[in-house]
Amino acid sequence: MNTRTKHRSVPLSSVEIDTSKSYPRRISILGATGSIGESTLDLIGRDPSSYRVVSLTGGHNVTRLAELAVRHHAECAVIADAARYQGLRDALAGTGIEAGAGDEALLDAASRPADWVMAAIVGAAGLKPTLQAVRQGTATALANKECLVSAGAIFMAEVARANTTLLPVDSEHSAALQIMTAVPKERIERLCLTASGGPFRGWSREQMAVAAPEQALNHPNWSMGPKVTIDSATLMNKGLELLEAHHLFSLGPSELDVLTHPQSIVHCLLYLSDGSVLAQMSCPDMRTPIAYSLAWPDRMYAPTERLDLAALGALTFEAPDMERFPALRLAKEVLSAGGSAGTVLNAANEIAVEAFLARRIGFLAIAGLVEATLDGSPDLAMLKPQKVDEVLAIDADARSRARSLLGRFAD
Ligand SMILES: NC(=O)c1ccc[n+]([C@@H]2O[C@H](COP(=O)([O-])OP(=O)(O)OC[C@H]3O[C@@H](n4cnc5c(N)ncnc54)[C@H](OP(=O)(O)O)[C@@H]3O)[C@@H](O)[C@H]2O)c1
Numbered sequence: 001m002n003t004r005t006k007h008r009s010v011p012l013s014s015v016e017i018d019t020s021k022s023y024p025r026r027i028s029i030l031g032a033t034g035s036i037g038e039s040t041l042d043l044i045g046r047d048p049s050s051y052r053v054v055s056l057t058g059g060h061n062v063t064r065l066a067e068l069a070v071r072h073h074a075e076c077a078v079i080a081d082a083a084r085y086q087g088l089r090d091a092l093a094g095t096g097i098e099a100g101a102g103d104e105a106l107l108d109a110a111s112r113p114a115d116w117v118m119a120a121i122v123g124a125a126g127l128k129p130t131l132q133a134v135r136q137g138t139a140t141a142l143a144n145k146e147c148l149v150s151a152g153a154i155f156m157a158e159v160a161r162a163n164t165t166l167l168p169v170d171s172e173h174s175a176a177l178q179i180m181t182a183v184p185k186e187r188i189e190r191l192c193l194t195a196s197g198g199p200f201r202g203w204s205r206e207q208m209a210v211a212a213p214e215q216a217l218n219h220p221n222w223s224m225g226p227k228v229t230i231d232s233a234t235l236m237n238k239g240l241e242l243l244e245a246h247h248l249f250s251l252g253p254s255e256l257d258v259l260t261h262p263q264s265i266v267h268c269l270l271y272l273s274d275g276s277v278l279a280q281m282s283c284p285d286m287r288t289p290i291a292y293s294l295a296w297p298d299r300m301y302a303p304t305e306r307l308d309l310a311a312l313g314a315l316t317f318e319a320p321d322m323e324r325f326p327a328l329r330l331a332k333e334v335l336s337a338g339g340s341a342g343t344v345l346n347a348a349n350e351i352a353v354e355a356f357l358a359r360r361i362g363f364l365a366i367a368g369l370v371e372a373t374l375d376g377s378p379d380l381a382m383l384k385p386q387k388v389d390e391v392l393a394i395d396a397d398a399r400s401r402a403r404s405l406l407g408r409f410a411d
Pocket of ligand 1: 030032033034057059060061062080121122123145146169222224226227
């Protein structure tokens with residue numbers, strides 16, 4: 001008999017959104033101009049009387065941010081790139097929508113009273129604004145995976161301190177949450193995340209060595225922003241998701257697993273102590289997990305394709321190949337190491353993906369650069385920062401080391 005009594009925190013939790021009293025719900029979207037942001041606004045735009053848009057933020061795309069802010073009657077629009085402030089002001093002139101720019105304005109956008117915030121800024125740049133929303137006690141739909149990978153312990157401590165509802169948006173973690181809420185946590189033996197395998201699933205290392213960014217960006221199942229699409233091609237994305245799952249669900253390395261599932265229909269499998277395996281399925285469209293987080297604890301309509309298993313015919317599964325895809329191995333090693341290894345992995349990966357997209361390094365050099373940066377960072381397991389600024393200092397240091405190593409991997 002399994003007698004484990006280990007406490008597992010399924011995050012969602014603590015604060016129920018009282019849907020009877022809070023319509024229209026006040027919504028903010030950090031990263032509104034990106035793939036997740038646009039999908040969220042697509043859902044909101046189909047039922048505008050149920051939502052009031054408070055803040056929308058973008059990184060650089062002023063034109064799109066202004067269009068979205070006007071269309072969704074936002075209270076304020078903030079662009080992270082301070083140099084684009086005048087452009088945003090001009091685009092919003094006469095609309096009554098407040099314009100802001102730069103880091104402080106981003107934090108202000110995240111601080112404005114709202115019932116729900118979508119955290120969909122890409123990269124470690126999302127950490128501070130997302131934490132700001134969490135600290136306000138705003139129910140937070142978390143798409144940004146880098147903040148858990150880079151600062152998971154601090155992030156989850158802030159969620160607990162603020163008694164905030166945290167709703168993971170990654171399809172795999174959304175699936176896990178949907179299943180986990182139906183079972184006693186101490187009966188969970190293993191959580192298995194599925195991976196599509198990306199565009200290079202059947203490719204040899206020789207073929208991958210000369211893969212161009214356009215080929216890596218051509219994901220077979222999912223339509224996503226460029227960073228996460230490249231992460232999917234290297235399988236680093238699945239590694240980042242293992243680290244996320246570790247923090248979200250308090251599961252250790254031996255309780256987390258990955259299975260390649262090219263159809264992207266089953267998003268996660270939960271193995272239980274009685275031999276049962278529970279799965280969540282849907283067609284690959286991020287509007288399904290976004291809708292789950294948006295309607296939680298209720299359910300809502302999402303205009304996504306309905307799953308037709310008879311038409312699909314077969315769902316297949318295979319073990320991931322960690323020799324051809326070393327990024328997944330690196331992430332597993334980082335998961336076991338703990339400490340600040342996740343911060344360094346994430347920082348080096350952001351630099352490597354950027355360099356690959358800029359054609360400065362080849363596809364295989366992405367994992368190579370990450371491994372070299374990790375190898376050059378001793379004692380990461382012992383490094384346990386207590387503050388966000390300490391994490392950001394480790395992140396900055398890792399970025400600068402990764403940049404200094406780029407020459408070694410340059411094409
Ligand atoms: N897309 C998916 O299906 C998916 C699935 C699961 C998880 N995620 C995660 O969700 C996050 C967003 O992914 P995405 O695919 O939506 O990315 P994306 O399409 O590249 O969008 C990223 C958003 O972040 C903004 N941004 C970029 N740099 C910024 C900075 N320095 N400061 C503030 N904002 C900045 C971008 O603004 P501009 O475009 O205006 O520059 C855009 O609004 C990522 O962490 C990703 O791993 C995505």
